[in-house]
Amino acid sequence: MTILMYLIPVALLLGGLGLAAFLWALRSGQYEDLDGAASRILFDDDDPPKP
């Protein structure tokens, strides 16, 4: 059962990574405009040439 000593921290770490990624996304404002994000993915020319 000593394998648990490794597996449990690994499992928690992976889950924690997912949680951290979500919290980061939330903080960086990716959940502010859910309606806009849905159509934004279809814009394929995000960087127009500057004159």
Add this chain to the structure above:
Amino acid sequence: MVGDSVRFCCRGCAGAFELIKSLGLGRYYERRAQAGIVKGLQPEEAPVAADPSAWVVTDAKGVCRLSLMVEGLQCGACVWLIEQSLLREPGVEQARVSLSTRRLTLAWRKGEADPVKLIDRIQHLGYRLVPFDPSVLQSADDAESKALLRAMAVAGFAAGNIMLFSVAVWAGHAEGMAAGTRDLFHWISALIAIPVIAYAGQPFFRSALEAIRNRRTNMDVPISLAIILAPSISLVETFGGGAHAYFDSAVTLLFFLLIGRYLDRRVRARARLAVEQLTALNGTAATVIDDDGRTRDLPPTAVQPGMRVLVAAGGRIPVDGVIESGASDLDLSILTGESAPVARKAGDEVFAGAVNLTAPLRVVTRQSGGRTLLADIIGLMEAAEARRGRYVRIADRVARYYSPVVHSVALLTFLGWALLGGLSWQPALLIAVAVLIITCPCALALAVPVVQVAASQRLMRAGILLKAGDALERLRAVDHVVFDKTGTLTTGALRLPPDTDRAALAIASSIAAASRHPLARAVRRAAPDVPARETVREIAGSGLEAAEASGTWRLGSHAFVGVPDDGSGTQSLWLSGPGQAPVRFEFADDIRPDAAAAIARLRRMGCGIEICSGDRPAAVAAIAAKLGVATWHGAMRPGDKVAHLEQLRAAGKRVLMVGDGLNDAPALAAAHVSIAPATGTDVTQSAADIVFQGASLAAIADTLSLARKADRLMRQNLALALFYNLAAVPLAIAGLVTPLIAALAMSSSSILVIGNALRLGRARLS
């Protein structure tokens, strides 16, 4: 619009099209076609860019930032168009439009771009931009829903991980897991559960504390008790090496509850935008003429009574006042909801919010800022919304009776086992906690939000948008429907009836081609192929005049043509000329084709019908007679509508208000529940609880019938959840509920409730 055959309704639209093409952004029209939008961009003919310098914030690096409210935003294509056309301007660092909040954030390097020019560009595309101060509008609401989402994520993470250990422990009970391993798993569960509950449980703890402080009890009190007591007593168990711990139940419960709470909050947050947007309408700058004749821009709130304000043709009037010089036609739709413009000349009174259509005006200010009629409308709306806040949601009503019962049962169980059953306090408390967990309204908390989410998705597929979280609940009880006339029962577009004199119409159209006045445009639409006359002169506030060798043709008001007033009001035009007796063109506002059917259906559903309009009583009476509606009121101002709705409420009626104009906004907010068509102004849509797309009024009866169905399902769900709890409580009191049974009961009752709600997705609308 995709393809070559392009026709424009006015020069503004043509200009917008040219501008879009010259920017190389023609793909806007493809995108828009994909989004299925019918409404075109309609710029005001000479949009006036407000001077935004008061709202610009410059940071240390020389980057200026400006926040603007965007009016006229419809879909992703608009977002793309605005952002792309701004990003092509030199010096612009950032241009980001949020479709949810309808706001544009603009950043540019100081000195390299001119904000007035940038705003002007977008206004010419047909959007209206109003600068605002983001720190004022950054609502606390936003922060709260973010905190909920964070709590939900943390609880979800913890619930998943603890469940992993719990499943192992439950399997271990059958397979003979060593006590040491089981204790280790319990400890790890405790380590995850306790900080998570302390963090993610806060929304419930706060609400429960507040309720207790006010000597009330709500659903959050038993929830808080359960999610605090369960891990505490489990911790004691774990210390003693006990076989059962409830960490998983507590955290899963918390996760489910947070989902319900978040769904609820999201549906509600949109409604808050209403007042903010209406306030922003006040924000256009006023051009003040000083005594020495020079002009300067001031925010409308800074204009003092007595100051002279210049309003350009196409501009919005910023203050209430009296016209000093000039004559023009005003679009008062923002105040009265009527689409036909009204002529005003020197000495007449004008109100903030009206749009000046034909000629520049000088206005002497009487009232400005918070004392204008527009500000009064805002005040009415806020007051109406505040008064309506008294509605108690069905879940809260259940909670009022439910939680005291739960508390006493748990307490009695504890006392019973400790005093009569001869157990020591620890196992007795464990059993009492099991009772709390089993009775905890997990399914109960999901019962209502899940039905609402299912219903709103079903409605969304039919083009109906639910904006207030409790709109369906309130709609269920509706027994009286009040309709606005223009734009709601009618299409809101002026049209000449087909039996109009064709010969006179041809002459009128040849004259009308020279004008942008809405009535002239309607004449032009009725006979578009007549060549335009050259020598037409527009006399603002009166009409059009074409001098020819044979004599002078006149098209305009009765006074202009020289006929006595016959009381037909603003919705008619007269034509006179050499050898031609004066002809009257009577404009009609078409009734929506299915208005009569929709009203009949609402009647069959047991609703009383009534029409309340700001239009002339004669016009309202005509429409009411055609639709067979006996009760109608005309010439109502926004405040009258609100007062009338409150009378109806006092008479015990649950009123559904259907309206589209800004003048309806306070009434929409005051009604028991309200619906607006998507063709209404942005503010009306924000004030309404429900918004429907398309030209069909059938959407109203559809929504009502779905609301009644949803209500039945909510009640079924609550009954199911209660039944489940009641069935499990005796087991819990008997001390037979292990964590495994608790988890099973909780998830299966939740799944049952969700499954029942999903039946709404198959519900058939008309």
